[in-house]
Amino acid sequence: MDRKVVRFRLGTADLSQITFAVSPGHVTWAGDEVHVRVLHYGAVIDCEGSGLTLVPSVMSTPRCAVITERGAQPTLFYPAHGVTETWTGDGTTAAAALTALLGEGRARVLLCLDGPRSTSETAALCGLAVSTASHHLAVLRGAGLVDSTRAGAAVRHSRSVLGEALTSRQ
Numbered sequence: 001m002d003r004k005v006v007r008f009r010l011g012t013a014d015l016s017q018i019t020f021a022v023s024p025g026h027v028t029w030a031g032d033e034v035h036v037r038v039l040h041y042g043a044v045i046d047c048e049g050s051g052l053t054l055v056p057s058v059m060s061t062p063r064c065a066v067i068t069e070r071g072a073q074p075t076l077f078y079p080a081h082g083v084t085e086t087w088t089g090d091g092t093t094a095a096a097a098l099t100a101l102l103g104e105g106r107a108r109v110l111l112c113l114d115g116p117r118s119t120s121e122t123a124a125l126c127g128l129a130v131s132t133a134s135h136h137l138a139v140l141r142g143a144g145l146v147d148s149t150r151a152g153a154a155v156r157h158s159r160s161v162l163g164e165a166l167t168s169r170q
Contacts (some may be wrong), residue, residue, distance in 0.1 A: 027064055028076065036064050036076060052076055065165040077165070099168065102140075108135040110145055111167055116156040 028035045034052060055076040057065070067075040097108035105128065112125045123133035137157050140146040145163035148155050159167060 008019055018099070027076070050074065054078065060065055063159055094167065105132065106136045109133060110140055110159065110163055113157055113159045113163070115147065116149075116158040118154045118156060120154075122157060 024059065027037075041071075050073060055075055055077045057077040062078075065077040067077075069071070095107060095111060098110060101107070105126075108126045109122060109128070111135065112122060113121050117125065119128055119134050119137060122137065123130045126133060128136070137148065138145055140163070141148055141157075144161055145166065146157050147160045148157045150156075
């Protein structure tokens, strides 16, 4: 479905209309710049002549996600037309969908990280042993869903852009 929609728009519209249709209100085109509005993140990315890869995502929110790391191809993940709205359309909640995808403990840890937290804070908030929370955080970090930074003796964990996209239903 999405490929047909995008192919049609490529044949009948200019890029500004396509990016607006990809994620209304979150992606805009101004001159030679594409502006993407995402939660908890802001940056200006110079594609350096490499272009921008557009990737439809079934497990997306109405917002977009981006890959902006230097050396990686700049990529914009947007809600796939015709399916994104229904990936949890059988009545399940985002928490239930994440539980099915990640398991109950990891889903709970990811959902609890609504701000930077230490491993101990995460464990207490999620009702887990510190060792269990630490293991879940390591797996989530390995999957790119959590970012961790050292703050003195503690390590602070927060959702990555990808983790935010999976937990956000806005």
